[in-house]
Amino acid sequence: MLEPRAFRKKYPPEQLEAELPERPISSLRDIQHLYGRLYTLATAGGGDYAAYLTPDQAKDLIGAEESLIAVRVDLTGSQPALDAQQPVDVTQYTEGHVQNVAHCKYNAARGIDHSVTHRSGRNSDPEKLARYACERLTKWATDDVVQSVADDHPDGDVVRGLATVGEDEDALDRIRAAVQTELGGSTTALLTVQVRREADGEYEWPGEIPVFNEAMRARKLSKLVSKGQATNSAGEATDLVSGERTRTVGTAEDPLNYFLGKQMEKFPGLDPDEAWRIHPISEDGAVTLMNAEAFVDACTHRTFNADVYYLPYFLGRPTPGETYKLYTVLYKMAQADDPNPIQEFYDRFDGDADKKGGRLRFYVAAVMKHQMSRFDVYGETLNGSLYYPTEVARQHDQVTGSWVFDEDAAVNADHTPPLPSTTEWPLTDPSDPNTTVRQMVASGEYLFRTFPFIDDDTDATVDDERIDVHVSILSGEPVPRQQLVSAYVQRLLDRDGDGVPELLVTSQFAQLCALENAGLVTTARTGTESTLIDGPDYHAMQPDSARTDGGTVALDRTEKLESFIDQTDGLDDPERRGAFLLGALVGQVGTFQRSYHDRSTTVIDQYPIKAMTKTKVKRITQQVIDKDVVYSREFAKRSDSNINSTMYKEITNGIVKAMAESDPDQWEISTDDLRFYYALGVTYGMNNTTTDDENSDADADESNETNE
Template identity: 55%
Template sequence: MLSPEAFEAAYPDDELADELPNSPIASLRDIQYLYGKLYTLATTGGGEYASYLTPDAAGDLVDTDDSLVVVRIDISGEDPTLADDTIGPVQLTRYTESLVQNVSHCKYPAARGIDHSITHQAGRNSDPDKLARYAKERLTKWATDDVVIDVAEEHPDGWIIEDLAALSEDETTLEAIEDAVTTSLGGESTTALLTVQVKTEPNGDYRWPGEIDAFLEAMRQRKLSKLVTKNDADDSSGDATGIVTGQPERTVGTSEDPQNYFLGKQLEKFPGLDIEEAWRSHPISEDAAITVMNADTFVEACTYRTFGTKVYYLPYFFGRPTPEKAYRLYNLLYQAATNDGDETPIERAYIDHREKNVDERDLRFYVSAVMPHQMSRYDVFGETLNGRLQYPRELAFTHNRLVDDTSAFNSITDWTPPLPTNDSWGLLTSDDSRLNSVSTGWYFYQTFAERDDADADADDPRIGALVSVLSGDAIAIEVLLEEYVQRIIDDQTDDSEHEGFPSFLVASQFAQLCSLADSKLELLRTTDTAKAPITREPTYEEHTMPDFDAIPITDGGHPADDKLESFIESTPALSSTADDKEAVATQRRGAFLLGSLVGDIGSYQEYHEDRSTTLVDQYPVKSITNSRIKKVTQETIAKTLTYTRQEKKQQGGYPGTKADHIVDRLRETILDPDPDDWEIDTDDLRFYYALGVTYGMNDHPWDTDAQDDETTTLEEEH
């Protein structure tokens, strides 16, 4: 395959322009056709038959010993015969790059059957007897094939094929071929291509298959015959307007497809499909179908697997292909096909554009996720042509900025930030591999309910979220809340895998939620006006974490009170200024405040009272419902007052109520309006309760000596 530099040198602008489609990219087929065209130009060059060759099929044989067995035939005289010159009837040689077009191999991917071309690829380490049989079959099978015979009857050089067929009936000739092959191999097995050279003129040279048009046309017709007879069709072809060229032409209906989208078994694409009439539903011309099949190498290079599915992320440039766009696209595809690294196509595109400082506004991606059930039967979902590099890239940047620089996860006072961070949790620290996390789906694997990937299905919300982010489609907030809450409940319930309340998980989920809500991305949606504030970007202040010695000492109000007020008002879902269904916003804020008090008092019980069971354990997330929240609030405040009186006795004049910055607000939101009449749904209620618990557990002065030890005991590190 040509390097990008060699490709550009081999195909100047004007020459390349003649090879490119004249219409804008508008479908998956258009992308596949362009990929196939670029691949063909880079491997076998231009020309009528170039797209029919399959150089990669025997690519591993190039420059290996004994990799080409050539049967040499002289038909320049009155009767066809084997060569009797110094080289002999059979030549065992090395298959080289310079011979690729001369040998003109066209693979037929079938368990049993000969290749489309007269050149045939043997199996790995075939023994001499098998190779001798394959050599004879160049005459006995290929030259006598029905399709090949039909070509011979019509083609001006068809007599060459007929002479080979005549030799197939000469047992002496066949025995001579067998003896020559086995003698040349010396009893050794090898992996090789088997082909012929033919001398057609008395004083001429022996010609390769690529130099004989009749051989190439027969190869072409053999391959085309498979495009109309697949899946038991007799002749799925007819005259129609091709979906790629837009021209009236003979079209075929059962051509192969790099993604198996349009085969007869894919009934979800064409319900009730009559395989004989498939060309009407999906008309593609013969040559275009072959070119599409050649896209396979580049298509496969732009895929990766996650959640039991295969994700296609195929780059292309918006609009009609031009030489400039084709050079840029070929560079991306070449790097994808030859790069041995673990980067996803998204990361490679980002690296390429960053290094070359290329304008990416016209760069698009076809995105889909495919789940195979059995051979040639796939589920296809999440399909879009509007994927952009900006969505996963900006999400990665936004998440890093959020946990690095905003007041939600950082503090410049002597009090902790609202939510904890932890270097052992990927979503709670800046991560240079965040783009990989987003593009592979690991980003959602860490926060959504866990599933067995071996039993993955098309309804897996992790897959839906991944495809949405890759394509820039918004995710329903209801899906996120349901997944978040289920994961929290599972982790809090499973004592064998997780210890304590999963505060780092909740903080990770909230960081993800805020990142998806970024106003530049708008990756969250809802039809419920009560949940609309959750989809809005928070307005946290941005600042970096200073050294502990540089943290200023507050003067005036209690830092915990200021921190809570700032966090609530900067979080649209909790803010008292929410203008959508204000009652639900107040209820959500009440759930958060209750969780904050439970987390605050629970931490006090654990670290000051040395209790093994705390309020956090007593009121797990799964126990929180509209009908119970009033009772939980009353009991938690009662417990708070008990500890307040206890500390007053021990310390004398204890000012106010313990955690009064939470208690005062909680009374206003829960105890005055009766929770029995609340409208907030359960997942919404539980998630913000869990967020509150996380907040409360992290609500204390900075302690540089104990902080690391304390946080690691709160729950098992991720």
């Protein structure tokens, strides 16, 4: 395959322009056809038969000793015969032989290649290679398709001459003896023929004789009309790719196996022989699609127990300049030992990552490969973009870099941020490079860290929400908020034990905020009336409150809570706010129980996320408030305490206010919403620590002022 610089030199802009599609790219088939065309140009070059050749299938043999074995047939006498002096020539396969041997591989375990040139198995012994050499005359030359071409071709006598020699057992014995004599042992080789047609002429290779090329083409095409249960799926129709009226085939292969006669359950009532009417691809177009395999496979990665394809293309008709860029990235991916398509695309197309309206797009699909010939597609879009992962990562970085996550951004360094973060959890870490989060968004890892797990040995399914949401994010399609929250809660409930996974909750919340701020979350599912949700824009924590006497009341803990609630859009709803505050009180009281009473079982364990329902809210709220009152009285008796009121009064006051706005018995909030914000509240409460007692002092001041 040509390196990008060599490709550009061989195909200057004006020449490449003529090779590009005349119509805008508008379908997966168009993308595959472009990839196949580029691959053909880079390997077999141009010409009528180039798309049918598979030179890369033998590139590993170039330069190897005894890697090309040619049976030499002389057609200049009265009867076709082997060359009298050298019936078999064993030599080294070189770059100069690539076009001449005109090799066309047939991927069948027990079949012969489409071309007269055939590749042997790895390290075949001389006896087996001798058999393959004979089959160039006895099997390929007598093939029905090859004979049919010979009957109608002016050079048909060449093929018939090979078959005639193949009927001579003495000639076959000479071939066997020559191969075993010439070879030094087992080897991997291409086996072909050379033919002399003029008495004083040179021996010609298959690529130099038109009938061999035409027979090779016919053999390959014959497999495109009789695949699976089809016997002759071909007819006159309009080609899906070119738009021209031509002979088309209906069971053409392609690298994703999207349309096969064997997949009748996917197309109820499909008659495989009539498939050309539903999915017409021209003969040459079908072969070009097959040639896209190397590039298509290179642009895939494994996630969600499925293969996710990420195929770049440019909207409209690609220009030569865009095509050079596209070929460069496809070449690099195809040559990489461990390809990372997502990162390569960002490195190569970095300038397009910040352009919402750029021409660069990606076809994205999650595919489950059940068998070699049966794939299922679980999610796809033609509108994938580098912009959306970049924007989500930027918004995520802003959220985790705010005072809500980063203590360096908080007004008062004596307090922890509302939510915990650590470098071990990238989705919570404000210092994590933006490109890392972008990589996670684009690859699917972003959702893998927050959505429910599926066992490694469980195949992806059509209702896998990770795939659905992943494809939506890549294409900029808003996701229903409830779908996200339900997935988050399911992940929380799937954990072993009743403990609260603080960093997981924090990761989910940061992700929800980032997706909202990127304009990718909606209030309802597609098809119903919905609006995009504006996420939180966290600015600095509110400043200290002014007192009537001109001083200030340093209610930092209270202000932290008020600031978080005011700046978190989801908590505008009194039901969600009530669930969050209840969780915050549980987290705060539970932390107190563990810290001051050394209890192994706390209210956090007593009221786990999975047990939280609307019918239990009032009862649990009263029980936790009662415990807060009891612990406040006990703690007030300590010599080092100056508490004259409830320890977590800022939370209990908020709960009372929220439940006054909306009676829990009348709540319409979903159970998933309730549990998510309850879990967020518990996380907040568990992380709500101070390094001094200023909030206790404030409680005392407030109590004294009230008593006065």
